[in-house]
Amino acid sequence: MTGDRLTALFSTPEDAAVLARLHRRLEADADREGLVDVAYTTVDSPLGPLLLAATPRGLARVAYAAEDHDRVLDTLGHRLGPRVLRAPRRLDDAARELDEYFARRRRTFDLPLDLSLSKGFRQLVQQHLPEIGYGETRSYRQVAELVGNPGAVRAVGTACATNPLPVVVPCHRVLRADGTLGGYIGGPDAKAALLALEAD
Missing domain, CATH: 1.10.10.10 (Winged helix-like DNA-binding domain superfamily/Winged helix DNA-binding domain)
Structure with a gap:
């Protein structure tokens, strides 16, 4: 199947909804089975999109777009574990606290942190x-x-x-x-x- 035909196959809103539902199921199953080394998502901020990444121990990485999110994810896969999955729900607390910070409603962060990227x-x-x-x-x-x-x-x-x-x-x-x-x-x-x- 050519790339154009494959793109067309998943281009309707119904197909996009099916793919989103399948991803949520994959995310939940992988999380339940402990198969995710690094969960990540991106969030909007006044400073541009921020990549958030967490291990089971806590938030491990916040990256600016200028750092190249794909490169950051590749590095995390090598340093923290190869099982990297977009799993926004695992980062809901971090996203919420960052939103509150940028809205001037939060002055300190109450998130578990994984500082293992530094020694x-x-x-x-x-x-x-x-x-x-x-x-x-x-x-x-x-x-x-x-x-x-x-x-x-x-x-x-x-x-x-x-x-x-x-x-x-x-x-x-x-x-x-x-x-x-x-x-x-x-x-x-x-x-x-x-x-x-x-x-x-």
Whole structure:
């Protein structure tokens, strides 16, 4: 069967509904049998579409569109397990809390997190970032002091730049000593927008 004929076969609204129903059944069956290593979905946000991915332990990844969602999913499949499935229901809480955050109705996240994509000092820094309160900022040096290693300013910068859970683990609240933004996985515009959201 040619690609055009296959596309035509599933192009009616009825067929799309059947496919959606089959996917929901696959999602439920795989979840019940413990066959999903990584569940994912995409959600709309004021910063563009965000990819959310979770393991059974918790939310493991938030990715901006600029990171290339397909590439991120491929990496997750190699690092966390090959059984990756679009399963929006598993991420309902994360999607809801992000919506509340962007609507200024939430200041902290209450989600279980899986920090296994980071190791060692990077993970230590990322564990401490939520201690920086909503609407507050710290310098890379202050974060280095917070984690008990005042000389590790560059390493703190690397930990923030490689944070797999931007927005939820608030690396956007870490600035250069002179108050300028510094790097950010979502780009400087996204970092500025998050800081502006929290400043109002």
